[in-house]
Amino acid sequence: MKNQSLLNWLYFGLMLFSLSSCMKDEFLESRSNVLIKVDNSKLVGEYTIENVTVQMQEINTQVITSSSLGTGKDTVKANLTYGTYTASLEGDITLKVNGNDKKMKIKARKSNLVVNSETTNISLETFLSDPSANFVFKEIFFTGTMTPEGKQYNGDKYFLIHNNSSDTLYADGLFFAQSDFLTITKRDYSPDIMKDAVTSDGIFMLPGTGKQYPIAPGGDFVIANNAINHKEANPNSIDLSNANFEIELIGTINIDNPQVPNAINISGNMLMHNQGYTAYVMGRLPEGMSPEKFKSDNAYTYSYVAANGRTMNFDSYKVPNNYIIDAVNLSVKTGFEWLVTAPTLDMGWSYAGLVKADKERYGKAVTRKPLGTLVDGKQFLQDTNNSTVDFNPATTPSIK
Amino acid sequence: MIRLLSIVVFVCLSFAVVKAQDSLQIHLQGIQERTDQAAAIRNNLYKSPALRPFQYKQSMTPVDISYISENKERYNYQLGSGDKGIKIATDSYMKDAFPNMTLWGNAKYENVKVQNLKFNETSDFELVFPYVIADSVGGNLNMETYQFSGGIAKEYGDWVFAGEAGYKANLSHRKIDPRPNNNSSDIYANLGLGYSITSNSVLSVNFGARSYKQRNTLAFVAEIGRPSIYHFNGLASYNALLSGSSESSGANLYAVNGFNAKFSLAPKNQNGLFAEAAIVQNTGERTLPLSSASANNWTDQIISGKLGYFNEIADLRYGALATIDLQTRKGSEGLFNNDGANTGGYTKISEISSYRYYNFNYNLEAYFGKKDWSIKPYANYSQLKEQYINPFREQVADIVKVGVQGQYLFELNEGLFGISLNLQKQKVIDKKSTFNISQGIALADLLNHNYAYLTSEPFQIAAEARYDFVLSKQIKPFVKAHAQTSTEIKQKYYSLSLGLMF
Numbered sequence: 095m096k097n098q099s100l101l102n103w104l105y106f107g108l109m110l111f112s113l114s115s116c117m118k119d120e121f122l123e124s125r126s127n128v129l130i131k132v133d134n135s136k137l138v139g140e141y142t143i144e145n146v147t148v149q150m151q152e153i154n155t156q157v158i159t160s161s162s163l164g165t166g167k168d169t170v171k172a173n174l175t176y177g178t179y180t181a182s183l184e185g186d187i188t189l190k191v192n193g194n195d196k197k198m199k200i201k202a203r204k205s206n207l208v209v210n211s212e213t214t215n216i217s218l219e220t221f222l223s224d225p226s227a228n229f230v231f232k233e234i235f236f237t238g239t240m241t242p243e244g245k246q247y248n249g250d251k252y253f254l255i256h257n258n259s260s261d262t263l264y265a266d267g268l269f270f271a272q273s274d275f276l277t278i279t280k281r282d283y284s285p286d287i288m289k290d291a292v293t294s295d296g297i298f299m300l301p302g303t304g305k306q307y308p309i310a311p312g313g314d315f316v317i318a319n320n321a322i323n324h325k326e327a328n329p330n331s332i333d334l335s336n337a338n339f340e341i342e343l344i345g346t347i348n349i350d351n352p353q354v355p356n357a358i359n360i361s362g363n364m365l366m367h368n369q370g371y372t373a374y375v376m377g378r379l380p381e382g383m384s385p386e387k388f389k390s391d392n393a394y395t396y397s398y399v400a401a402n403g404r405t406m407n408f409d410s411y412k413v414p415n416n417y418i419i420d421a422v423n424l425s426v427k428t429g430f431e432w433l434v435t436a437p438t439l440d441m442g443w444s445y446a447g448l449v450k451a452d453k454e455r456y457g458k459a460v461t462r463k464p465l466g467t468l469v470d471g472k473q474f475l476q477d478t479n480n481s482t483v484d485f486n487p488a489t490t491p492s493i494k
Numbered sequence: 495m496i497r498l499l500s501i502v503v504f505v506c507l508s509f510a511v512v513k514a515q516d517s518l519q520i521h522l523q524g525i526q527e528r529t530d531q532a533a534a535i536r537n538n539l540y541k542s543p544a545l546r547p548f549q550y551k552q553s554m555t556p557v558d559i560s561y562i563s564e565n566k567e568r569y570n571y572q573l574g575s576g577d578k579g580i581k582i583a584t585d586s587y588m589k590d591a592f593p594n595m596t597l598w599g600n601a602k603y604e605n606v607k608v609q610n611l612k613f614n615e616t617s618d619f620e621l622v623f624p625y626v627i628a629d630s631v632g633g634n635l636n637m638e639t640y641q642f643s644g645g646i647a648k649e650y651g652d653w654v655f656a657g658e659a660g661y662k663a664n665l666s667h668r669k670i671d672p673r674p675n676n677n678s679s680d681i682y683a684n685l686g687l688g689y690s691i692t693s694n695s696v697l698s699v700n701f702g703a704r705s706y707k708q709r710n711t712l713a714f715v716a717e718i719g720r721p722s723i724y725h726f727n728g729l730a731s732y733n734a735l736l737s738g739s740s741e742s743s744g745a746n747l748y749a750v751n752g753f754n755a756k757f758s759l760a761p762k763n764q765n766g767l768f769a770e771a772a773i774v775q776n777t778g779e780r781t782l783p784l785s786s787a788s789a790n791n792w793t794d795q796i797i798s799g800k801l802g803y804f805n806e807i808a809d810l811r812y813g814a815l816a817t818i819d820l821q822t823r824k825g826s827e828g829l830f831n832n833d834g835a836n837t838g839g840y841t842k843i844s845e846i847s848s849y850r851y852y853n854f855n856y857n858l859e860a861y862f863g864k865k866d867w868s869i870k871p872y873a874n875y876s877q878l879k880e881q882y883i884n885p886f887r888e889q890v891a892d893i894v895k896v897g898v899q900g901q902y903l904f905e906l907n908e909g910l911f912g913i914s915l916n917l918q919k920q921k922v923i924d925k926k927s928t929f930n931i932s933q934g935i936a937l938a939d940l941l942n943h944n945y946a947y948l949t950s951e952p953f954q955i956a957a958e959a960r961y962d963f964v965l966s967k968q969i970k971p972f973v974k975a976h977a978q979t980s981t982e983i984k985q986k987y988y989s990l991s992l993g994l995m996f
Contacts, residue, residue, distance in 0.1 A: 116822075116852075117854070117879045121846070121850070121883045122846070124844060152829070154733050154736070154828075154830055155846075155884060157885070176829060176843065177829040177843070177846075178735070178829060178830065178831040206833060208843050
């Protein structure tokens with residue numbers, strides 16, 4: 095004990111003698127008063143924003159400084175060391191869509207921001223982000239065109255597909271199906287599987303190894319019937335030679351563009367109904383499921399009793415609803431009888447023709463409405479699973 | 495190991511007592527000057543050019559070759575688990591080679607394998623830390639060192655004019671991935687002026703300058719399994735913009751320039767009061783391949799002072815020396831902007847002072863004894879503090895080392911036999927660390943491991959035996975064996991030297 099006490103006094107003496115007070119140099123760093131303006135100019139309609147946080151990350155040191163946007167304010171203040179920053183903003187937004195609240199995220203991101211002066215002004219343009227967003231039908235041109243001679247022209251139909259998310263998605267392996275059932279003719283199909291699946295025998299799938307066809311956030315791609323310049327054969331038509339994919343139609347009307355990848359037919363050769371009496375769905379098969387297994391697992395025989403009393407039997411396939419990521423019911427304005435998908439997929443419908451066999455429908459499409467902007471100013475499209483409100487009917491095709 | 499050393503020392507001491515003599519033969523006095531631990535304390539004080547004429551009484555040129563083997567179970571990752579290899583050295587001192595002129599020269603070659611380095615692929619760590627290139631794989635490093643220096647001092651009456659210059663080169667490489675290839679050169683020159691203020695006291699002033707450069711590359715041959723390369727900025731923080739790649743696109747360049755100044759008051763005959771104040775300051779710069787602008791700049795300053803008194807009464811020798819060394823290293827790091835599309839590379843936009851290293855050492859040693867034996871008790875108190883700004887990281891350790899070293903020299907068959915035993919205990923009296931780093935990753939392991947090593951409390955025992963014998967008046971061979979072991983860090987060091995004294 096005595097020795098220990100002696101040692102303690104020795105240590106105490108050493109500490110008194112030491113010059114540890116000389117070890118208190120301040121770290122020197124230049125700092126900037128940074129004003130970060132939150133620019134919501136690309137948001138449309140009625141909305142409220144809350145819980146907005148801005149993170150500034152210095153890319154050399156990886157130091158993150160977080161600041162919150164005050165209620166009712168549009169500017170965030172931060173005191174940052176000089177450096178090169180990446181700014182990222184995230185907040186909650188509640189949009190009014192057809193009277194209903196839709197909760198989403200707003201985001202903003204800007205990189206390579208040099209902060210090396212006493213004051214720095216930064217503007218962050220916000221965009222919408224829906225964590226559940228995926229590919230959606232942006233435009234469906236199903237009516238075809240008329241030739242100057244007044245004849246129907248069919249090969250120029252197309253799907254315009256949009257990446258409605260804030261992430262890069264891959265088109266590889268997406269399948270598309272056209273419903274067997276018509277929206278203008280309601281029947282009692284037996285067995286009734288509509289609440290669980292869409293009935294279709296016109297199904298194709300896009301090729302790819304999984305990450306062969308990336309689509310950037312807000313990006314589009316086109317699936318043409320025939321990916322050629324139809325204007326050469328029909329001046330009233332459009333140029334689809336730059337389409338990303340083409341459907342393999344039945345031999346008599348199929349014109350193959352070897353420069354454009356062909357979709358793989360799983361069932362039948364989809365011929366888009368030129369009056370728009372069907373529904374279209376797209377989705378993905380579960381991981382590891384081949385088209386063959388899909389067909390063997392989902393073969394579906396249904397029947398209905400015709401007006402003359404005969405029982406009509408059909409062989410088709412059921413496309414489970416949980417495989418489907420977007421669905422659009424189409425019809426004519428004054429002929430619609432029922433939705434041919436479960437309402438969980440689509441609660442409404444859109445159209446190009448006003449009445450059945452409407453000759454004015456040619457050259458018209460249905461086009462999804464924009465709701466705001468994604469990253470880089472790309473469109474964020476309205477997707478409430480109600481095609482009546484989500485789509486503008488009888489629109490002019492965007493592809494010329 | 496400790497038991498073995500104890501037996502060796504005990505046997506040697508017993509033998510020495512029997513053979514001890516009161517005084518040494520004249521032809522052995524030059525050897526004694528270079529092997530006696532009490533003389534060594536004083537000799538080290540006379541290394542400034544203007545004090546060299548008073549360093550030794552006898553001219554001598556030892557040449558030796560040594561094999562060293564060092565193994566540590568616990569060690570600083572960035573310094574390795576020990577060196578293995580050979581050293582060849584000569585250290586010539588010619589007193590009055592010409593009238594009133596002293597010459598000295600030094601040449602050394604080392605070829606060692608630095609074992610198990612990790613998170614440091616750069617040479618000369620002590621000079622360039624913390625700004626090293628690092629990866630988590632590391633490995634052994636083959637290192638060759640060449641060193642030459644020479645000096646001259648001329649006495650004119652009460653004045654001494656002196657100068658010396660030296661050069662050191664270090665070539666290091668590894669033949670398996672990751673493959674560092676480091677070449678460094680260090681050139682220095684010192685000038686000194688001395689004036690005898692009394693018949694036994696000389697006042698000297700010495701100034702020096704150095705220029706150091708290192709070129710450091712890191713290459714990989716294997717296409718897969720490459721670790722990330724980090725450019726450390728202190729306590730395992732690194733520049734994220736410049737690090738992370740497993741491709742090193744060019745050379746990392748280090749440049750250190752410095753000066754030193756030393757003012758001394760010394761007794762000419764090494765008996766009396768010794769006082770010295772000195773400053774050594776080096777400024778360093780690191781440039782990375784991605785930008786021509788400096789990535790790091792640092793200033794290292796050591797302010798030191800020495801105060802000692804040495805005396806001999808009859809055949810009793812005694813003395814004490816207090817030294818203080820205050821080392822401060824302050825570093826800054828560049829912040830870059832990769833605006834490659836506009837400027838074609840990385841542009842430096844700012845820099846922050848982000849690193850501090852303090853190593854304050856207070857040392858007290860004394861000796862007493864006679865010509866053939868001496869006891870040297872010593873104590874060292876060191877305060878170490880290392881900090882990085884953001885994320886804040888810090889390690890602090892106040893460490894006391896207390897030890898005693900005994901030496902016995904005796905004549906044996908016309909030769910001089912010397913044995914020494916050194917016992918030392920290290921005690922940590924205060925410590926703390928804040929690393930602010932996610933546990934479980936390699937960099938956290940590096941920091942925690944090095945901190946545990948820094949704050950360990952080993953007991954060290956070292957023993958040395960040396961026999962100098964006389965073949966002729968000019969040629970005096972010697973053999974020296976040294977062994978050292980430490981508890982807790984489980985460190986073992988052995989060396990065997992064969993040499994000649996001319």
